Amino acid sequence: MTAETASPEATKEQPKPQATQQAKPAQEEQANCLACNKPIKKLKRYYRNGKFYCNKKCWRKATLKVKEEKK
Numbered sequence: 503m504t505a506e507t508a509s510p511e512a513t514k515e516q517p518k519p520q521a522t523q524q525a526k527p528a529q530e531e532q533a534n535c536l537a538c539n540k541p542i543k544k545l546k547r548y549y550r551n552g553k554f555y556c557n558k559k560c561w562r563k564a565t566l567k568v569k570e571e572k573k
């Protein structure tokens with residue numbers, strides 16, 4: 503005879519902390535041109551200095567803008 507007393511509560515299912523589906527602001531890729539703010543299509547984007555633009559023209563525009571601000 504064993505004197506063990508297994509409590510019936512031991513096998514009780516524990517409620518798992520459910521991961522609530524929150525719309526967390528995942529770091530999205532830059533989707534808009536910095537110069538004209540138009541959405542950039544992946545195939546046509548123009549990448550310069552870690553930023554995306556729609557084309558060289560917009561990039562030039564953006565760089566000029568930055569230069570003016572840095573005066």
Ligand SMILES: [Zn+2]
Nearest residue numbers: 535538556560
């Ligand atoms: Zn643009």
